[in-house]
Amino acid sequence: xxxxxxxxxxxxxxxxxxxxxxxxxxxxxxxxxxxxxxxxxxxxxxxxxxxx
Amino acid sequence: xxxxxxxxxxxxxxxxxxxxxxxxxxxxxxxxxxxxxxxxxxxxxxxxxxxxxxxxxxxxxxxxxxxxxxxxxxxxxxxxxxxxxxxxxxxxxxxxxxxxxxxxxxxxxxxxxxxxxxxxxxxxxxxxxxxxxxxxxxxxxxxxxxxxxxxxxxxxxxxxxxxxxxxxxxxxxxxxxxxxxxxxxxxxxxxxxxxxxxxxxxxxxxxxxxxxxxxxxxxxxxxxxxxxxxxxxxxxxxx
Amino acid sequence: xxxxxxxxxxxxxxxxxxxxxxxxxxxxxxxxxxxxxxxxxxxxxxxxxxxxxxxxxxxxxxxxxxxxxxxxxxxxxxxxxxxxxxxxxxxxxxxxxxxxxxxxxxxxxxxxxxxxxxxxxxxxxxxxxxxxxxxxxxxxxxxxxxxxxxxxxxxxxxxxxxxxxxxxxxxxxxxxxxxxxxxxxxxxxxxxxxxxxxxxxxxxxxxxxxxxxxxxxxxxxxxxxxxxxxxxxxxxxxxxxxxxxxxxxxxxxxxxx
Numbered sequence: 211x212x213x214x215x216x217x218x219x220x221x222x223x224x225x226x227x228x229x230x231x232x233x234x235x236x237x238x239x240x241x242x243x244x245x246x247x248x249x250x251x252x253x254x255x256x257x258x259x260x261x262x
Numbered sequence: 263x264x265x266x267x268x269x270x271x272x273x274x275x276x277x278x279x280x281x282x283x284x285x286x287x288x289x290x291x292x293x294x295x296x297x298x299x300x301x302x303x304x305x306x307x308x309x310x311x312x313x314x315x316x317x318x319x320x321x322x323x324x325x326x327x328x329x330x331x332x333x334x335x336x337x338x339x340x341x342x343x344x345x346x347x348x349x350x351x352x353x354x355x356x357x358x359x360x361x362x363x364x365x366x367x368x369x370x371x372x373x374x375x376x377x378x379x380x381x382x383x384x385x386x387x388x389x390x391x392x393x394x395x396x397x398x399x400x401x402x403x404x405x406x407x408x409x410x411x412x413x414x415x416x417x418x419x420x421x422x423x424x425x426x427x428x429x430x431x432x433x434x435x436x437x438x439x440x441x442x443x444x445x446x447x448x449x450x451x452x453x454x455x456x457x458x459x460x461x462x463x464x465x466x467x468x469x470x471x472x473x474x475x476x477x478x479x480x481x482x483x484x485x486x487x488x489x490x491x492x493x494x495x496x497x498x499x500x501x
Numbered sequence: 502x503x504x505x506x507x508x509x510x511x512x513x514x515x516x517x518x519x520x521x522x523x524x525x526x527x528x529x530x531x532x533x534x535x536x537x538x539x540x541x542x543x544x545x546x547x548x549x550x551x552x553x554x555x556x557x558x559x560x561x562x563x564x565x566x567x568x569x570x571x572x573x574x575x576x577x578x579x580x581x582x583x584x585x586x587x588x589x590x591x592x593x594x595x596x597x598x599x600x601x602x603x604x605x606x607x608x609x610x611x612x613x614x615x616x617x618x619x620x621x622x623x624x625x626x627x628x629x630x631x632x633x634x635x636x637x638x639x640x641x642x643x644x645x646x647x648x649x650x651x652x653x654x655x656x657x658x659x660x661x662x663x664x665x666x667x668x669x670x671x672x673x674x675x676x677x678x679x680x681x682x683x684x685x686x687x688x689x690x691x692x693x694x695x696x697x698x699x700x701x702x703x704x705x706x707x708x709x710x711x712x713x714x715x716x717x718x719x720x721x722x723x724x725x726x727x728x729x730x731x732x733x734x735x736x737x738x739x740x741x742x743x744x745x746x747x748x749x750x751x752x753x754x755x756x757x758x
Binding site for chain 3: 231233234236237239240241243244247248251252255258259
Binding site: 426430431433434435436439440443444446447448450451454455458471474475478481482485489493496497499 | 592640644645647648650651652654655658659660664667668670671672674675678679682683685686687689
């Protein structure tokens with residue numbers, strides 16, 4: 211653990227930031243898929259319902 | 263119509279064990295007389311094994327490493343044939359209705375049929391084993407009796423679940439599609455455990471893992487047979 | 502955002518579910534309340550997940566998928582559990598309510614399951630490097646999806662309503678066994694899910710956002726299951742309907758048997 215800290219102080223470019231950078235396209239895809247799913251399923255329920 | 267003391271109307275229906283044996287004997291007798299199912303099973307399973315070999319580029323090292331998997335896949339695919347057939351014959355000549363009219367306990371039908379399927383699959387596995395050992399160049403490190411035993415309890419698990427689901431599938435439309443969809447999810451743990459145990463038999467068991475797999479197979483058998491016994495009468499009462 | 506708010510809002514769906522056990526007609530008003538609550542909480546939840554919650558220490562912003570993935574997987578599990586309950590209930594006492602509710606919960610559970618697993622794969626790519634792996638949880642999930650697809654297929658292929666209901670009940674009862682056995686059998690093999698995907702921090706903002714999202718999806722689940730239940734009851738009524746000359750088939754309001 212301390213070796214990494216020493217290395218980070220000496221030469222930051224050789225040590226990663228410790229997190230995954232970006233990746234917003236995955237997040238967007240996930241949220242859009244959720245919304246799309248809800249809309250499509252609700253629509254399918256609407257189409258399938260029968261009036262009394 | 264007078265009821266005589268010994269007429270069919272007053273005779274008690276056979277007990278569970280006797281009824282089971284009747285059903286088992288009937289199924290095995292039908293099978294023995296035509297041998298159609300066993301032949302089909304054999305040729306299908308052997309073809310599957312050979313197809314796997316060619317599909318994987320006939321590289322002996324690869325095949326040897328995963329032989330347990332191919333062996334059980336061949337049995338599982340063949341079991342679908344066997345299970346569909348086991349209920350199709352009941353459809354002919356209203357045989358299933360005949361069983362119900364004879365006041366045979368539905369649980370006896372389940373146990374009898376499932377045992378019949380077990381015998382067939384076990385037989386298939388026993389014939390397939392020396393073939394696989396030859397084709398995949400395997401060593402039986404843990405003894406032939408253990409192999410026979412594993413094939414046995416694996417076949418029992420497949421048959422119990424398979425008999426239950428094929429009773430449903432064979433009476434619905436698109437039965438050939440429905441049985442695999444329903445059965446394969448249930449067979450996943452059986453495949454995992456059987457292949458695990460079989461691979462240990464062929465490769466040796468330095469870490470003593472065999473008992474875990476056998477235990478898992480035992481639990482699966484208890485669950486499938488118990489659930490089948492409880493639920494089978496309900497699903498056949500309306501057919 | 503006051504920290505008790507997510508828990509407080511949970512009282513509404515939970516309260517409705519308990520109240521229905523005593524007075525079934527409440528669902529007629531109840532589902533509309535749930536629809537409104539979901540319509541409000543879902544967009545707010547999206548905002549909470551996308552910008553209000555802080556970035557994660559190791560996964561950065563990609564982790565935000567959990568606010569959509571985890572609640573929907575929970576809803577899938579709820580749907581499947583409800584299906585199990587209805588299946589057992591039907592076996593003990595035949596009722597069209599139990600059968601229609603079983604069909605509804607299986608379909609809605611399958612819907613949330615498919616979306617949940619897909620979202621999980623989308624999460625897996627940037628974090629684990631792969632869309633899929635055969636660890637216990639994922640294998641159990643995939644197997645469950647196939648099984649309940651088969652359940653719905655069997656229902657579609659069976660024409661007699663009584664037979665269909667009995668067979669569905671049998672399948673639904675058997676179905677509870679599957680994830681348990683699959684899970685334990687794969688555990689013998691290997692495990693990946695637990696170690697790498699759960700955020701190690703218990704930042705209260707993250708807990709809040711997750712609880713908010715779970716509440717929102719629970720309201721949505723209630724709406725979907727009830728509407729799907731009505732579709733199932735209407736279809737049943739048409740199936741067992743008397744000839745047209747006797748008038749249109751009545752569709753019962755609410756959850757009356």
